[in-house]
Amino acid sequence: MATPRLRTRKLSEPTISRLPVYQRIAEGWMRRGMVRIDSRQIGELAGVTATTVRRDLAGLGSIGTRGSGYDVKVLNDRIAEALGHDRDYDVVVVGIGNLGRALVNSSNFLIRGARLVALYDADPTIVGTIVAGHVVASINEPMVAATVGVICVPPEAAQQVADRLVAADIHALLNFAPQVVNVPLGTAVHYVDFSIELQILMYHLNNGTGPLGGGLLHSLGIATPSPLRGS
Amino acid sequence: MATPRLRTRKLSEPTISRLPVYQRIAEGWMRRGMVRIDSRQIGELAGVTATTVRRDLAGLGSIGTRGSGYDVKVLNDRIAEALGHDRDYDVVVVGIGNLGRALVNSSNFLIRGARLVALYDADPTIVGTIVAGHVVASINEPMVAATVGVICVPPEAAQQVADRLVAADIHALLNFAPQVVNVPLGTAVHYVDFSIELQILMYHLNNGTGPLGGGLLHSLGIATPSPLRGS
DNA sequence: GGATGTGAAGTAGTTCACAGCC
């Protein structure tokens, strides 16, 4: 790769969370054979203003064409590049219950750049079965090297799994268990919590405020990570 | 009750997305028999500063005690009240694949206030089976009344399901399909997309920026709501 | 003493408005 760039300086956190949405829109447009899209159209689909879209995309360099909008192919490629999809990442998933299974079988979880390398579970009836083309290994076996560890176990087991992942030198965790985990400095944990979206939706329902209320069409919630910090 | 009720004016969007996190922390504290917690402790667990915690909670009224922090029970209750958990919401889930199953069986998806009333699926081998105590109905049967509809079907089917939910007078949708859906004005759609979290994590890995990188412990992403606007 | 709650200051993000280019 003549990898050009890295001129992408620093994108703001809100921008980073919107780029995957724009990319998904671009993919959809491509699939339908459309070639160009403008900032107003992206904005309507993504649930943000056209100006915000242009600001976000301007951060990737001048990728639009004045007077006619953005080429969806270019848009898709540049976003992929900015998000690092041109590098490969190895992903291990721990906990092959309904959720873990849903994730690894979903066509959209393991997007470009992410490569599933191993699955682990504690349940002996699950260990040894084949899921998404991989034999599920026992949680007690040594873990393979990977970049990202995905935790899909019950909350009681989350800390223990996090410890094992860290011990295996995996320092980027995506935690679907509703449980805060402690990790050493230098390890990133992102939390995904379904119920939080539901709760936010309920708040708006209750108050008639925000996304739901006054004439707004829909709200694009995107995900709901949560933070944390270690002891 | 002399409950001072509904003095909760308007909470900011970031605050709303953090409240469920604080509530989860309060629940955990209660379970472990702890009685009080202070803003610094909440902040560490939630991944935000103590000041942010105090600001957020101040919006719910004066619920802390100067000098000693917050009573976890009071904290939990007031957050529940602010988020509208004291009202009941009927929830229907459409699409009982791995994901739908994971959601309805998860102890944390249907939190207080949310009541599962019906499940629907298109697959004849799933229709009629019992999941989470409910008989799965066919997607072709008339839908029951509900407040919130959860979409867990493949992306191709998402629009059609959204249409059916809206036709059944359900105007708050939680969409897990990676597919933007069109709904009439007055209907709220929140999107939850797993892969977006993974992509954000990858971006930070790639750039060493933000949550992962420079000396920060781990990420506190807190949410990523986005607003929207109607067509 | 100790931690909350909050004005005041600072910072980040969004929106406006328009110059620049196709």
Place this chain on the structure above:
DNA sequence: GGCTGTGAACTACTTCACATCC
């Protein structure tokens, strides 16, 4: 004409610092 890209204005959120109360 149309739409991008961007300085300037604005708005929203966070952080500081401290008065207030237990």
